[in-house]
Amino acid sequence: MALLRIAQIKQLASHGCRFYSASAPTTKMFINGKFVESKTDRWIDLHNPATNEVITRVPQCTQEEMQSAVDVSAEAFKSWSQSTVLTRQQCMFKFQQLIKDNLKEIAKLITLEQGKTLVDAEGDVMRGLQVVEHCCSITSLQLGETMSSIAKDMDTYTVRLPLGVCAGITPFNFPAMIPLWMFPTALITGNTMVVKPSERDPGAVMFMMQLLQDAGFPDGTVNVIHGAHDAVNFICDNPTIKAISFVGSDQAGTYIYERGSKNGKRVQSNMGAKNHGVIMPDANKENTLNQLVGAAFGAAGQRCMALSTAVFVGEAKEWIPELVEKARKLKVNAGHEPDADLGPLISPAAKNRVLELVQSGVDQGAELLLDGRNVKVPGYDKGNFVGPTILHKVKSDMKCYEEEIFGPVLVSMEVDTLDEAIDVVNKNKYGNGTAIFTSNGAVARKYTMESDVGQVGVNVPIPVPLPMFSFTGSRGSFMGDANFYGKQGINFYTQIKTVTQMWRDEDATVTKPAVSMPV
Ligand code: NAD
Numbered sequence: 001m002a003l004l005r006i007a008q009i010k011q012l013a014s015h016g017c018r019f020y021s022a023s024a025p026t027t028k029m030f031i032n033g034k035f036v037e038s039k040t041d042r043w044i045d046l047h048n049p050a051t052n053e054v055i056t057r058v059p060q061c062t063q064e065e066m067q068s069a070v071d072v073s074a075e076a077f078k079s080w081s082q083s084t085v086l087t088r089q090q091c092m093f094k095f096q097q098l099i100k101d102n103l104k105e106i107a108k109l110i111t112l113e114q115g116k117t118l119v120d121a122e123g124d125v126m127r128g129l130q131v132v133e134h135c136c137s138i139t140s141l142q143l144g145e146t147m148s149s150i151a152k153d154m155d156t157y158t159v160r161l162p163l164g165v166c167a168g169i170t171p172f173n174f175p176a177m178i179p180l181w182m183f184p185t186a187l188i189t190g191n192t193m194v195v196k197p198s199e200r201d202p203g204a205v206m207f208m209m210q211l212l213q214d215a216g217f218p219d220g221t222v223n224v225i226h227g228a229h230d231a232v233n234f235i236c237d238n239p240t241i242k243a244i245s246f247v248g249s250d251q252a253g254t255y256i257y258e259r260g261s262k263n264g265k266r267v268q269s270n271m272g273a274k275n276h277g278v279i280m281p282d283a284n285k286e287n288t289l290n291q292l293v294g295a296a297f298g299a300a301g302q303r304c305m306a307l308s309t310a311v312f313v314g315e316a317k318e319w320i321p322e323l324v325e326k327a328r329k330l331k332v333n334a335g336h337e338p339d340a341d342l343g344p345l346i347s348p349a350a351k352n353r354v355l356e357l358v359q360s361g362v363d364q365g366a367e368l369l370l371d372g373r374n375v376k377v378p379g380y381d382k383g384n385f386v387g388p389t390i391l392h393k394v395k396s397d398m399k400c401y402e403e404e405i406f407g408p409v410l411v412s413m414e415v416d417t418l419d420e421a422i423d424v425v426n427k428n429k430y431g432n433g434t435a436i437f438t439s440n441g442a443v444a445r446k447y448t449m450e451s452d453v454g455q456v457g458v459n460v461p462i463p464v465p466l467p468m469f470s471f472t473g474s475r476g477s478f479m480g481d482a483n484f485y486g487k488q489g490i491n492f493y494t495q496i497k498t499v500t501q502m503w504r505d506e507d508a509t510v511t512k513p514a515v516s517m518p519v
Helices: 005-018 063-080 085-101 103-114 118-135 177-188 203-215 229-237 250-262 285-301 314-328 348-363 418-427 441-450 486-492
Strands: 029-031 034-036 043-047 054-059 146-151 154-162 165-169 192-196 222-224 241-247 266-270 276-279 309-313 367-370 389-392 409-415 434-437 456-458 494-502
Touching: 029 063, 054 103, 063 165, 063 192, 063 222, 063 229, 085 103, 085 118, 085 177, 085 203, 103 118, 103 203, 118 177, 165 177, 165 229, 177 192, 177 203, 177 241, 177 486, 192 229, 203 222, 229 241, 229 250, 241 250, 250 266, 276 285, 276 418, 285 314, 285 409, 285 434, 309 314, 309 418, 314 367, 314 389, 314 409, 348 367, 348 389, 348 409, 409 418, 418 441, 434 441, 441 456, 486 494
Parallel strands: 165 192, 165 241, 192 222, 241 266, 276 309, 276 434, 309 409, 389 409, 434 456
Antiparallel strands: 029 034, 029 222, 043 054, 146 154, 154 494, 367 389
């Protein structure tokens, strides 16, 4: 009998990053409630980012395998879409509890495959769990609307119905949270889903498939396929798939939005970011500098809401030396080591890209106040580590500003006024998140109203909304018209049917045809 992926990953997680294997185990697909070995001959090696050892091989599923995942999802939709809302809610309650019970195991697996620190990996799971918890209130969320007596004896009401088979395509940086933005919301509204997790760290999704099964979700309601471009093209083109949720880079997101939409699908696409923190001289200095350092370098900067650009207004620039000292003190280490503040980058290619962008900043005249490029991590010589790095006096035409670096690099700018800061932020193509640090309410209000960014924090560095709200990145960071999770997420995964009904006494039966437009 094929070794279940869940058993493998528990074994891997318990060995931490010191797991060696001559023949790395394979990651299975999850089809119709079973972990199934792919028959493909194309595999992607998945490396532990702290050591670069191969820990599993991820299949690039064949067309037949992907089609079978869609067929099974379509079959499961027939009964799941007719299940009662209370049945779905009960399954979600159980799933929620199982995630809580297994949170540490999932986090260990994330650290192993993705590299982030264990405590940060637990946060990754927790933030996804909050979406699951919110889905449990589906009995209020999926309510329709009613208007009685819109005409004599006539009422109109709406119902929110599922779409059918949906698909989720996820990035590497939040292997639990982002899939949890997708399949729980799809499921609770009565859809079924094909998930294609990042080929760089699918383990958390596979673990959660076992939990879904244990929670009582019927076979086939969620199916997992693996791969890269071919799997994405398959999803964009498959006529049975009605909607695609995507989170990842601009390049992939734009492509998927265009190809999916062209094929008539509903698509929501969350993409890259360059988030600015505006620091006013009246802010609480200690609080602000700590928040900035945490938000710039946490998760090695591999967060779409990382505060990767600091804009110092006026005299606030005098705090920069203290910022540098705080950043210098952060400990770079393998994610499972207890003293790690930041772990490695996902791959050697990601590391090289970050190093090149830092060098481009230096070449274009930025001041390198802190250089983490040659950081050494004892015991992990082969890991993809970069230490906290700060480039100062960056200008908006420099490559290190124009591109999302996605590493532990803070680019810093100086301006004289709040208006100038707002101008910088609004000229940037992205609109994911921003923060202002100030003790002045009028300044904070002006910034929140005038900055053209979808998520704003006031003295809050990473303003990712809880799921009673939605993730509302805007401009270059989002394509689509219904955002992820919260009410917007329910909207994305449902379509509205409007019913107009007339119930009239027999005495008042319509006696002759009316050929004019009813008013
Ligand atoms: P990525 O785009 O490389 O990968 C995301 C998914 O798309 C993966 O499943 C991958 O297989 C697929 N993919 C990759 N390249 C593709 C291509 N050219 N064509 C078709 N499919 C492709 O993204 P990543 O590196 O895994 O994640 C990091 C990016 O995600 C960053 O840009 C980050 O800002 C962004 N992100 C955004 C949000 C948000 O909510 N806005 C959240 C997390 C991450």
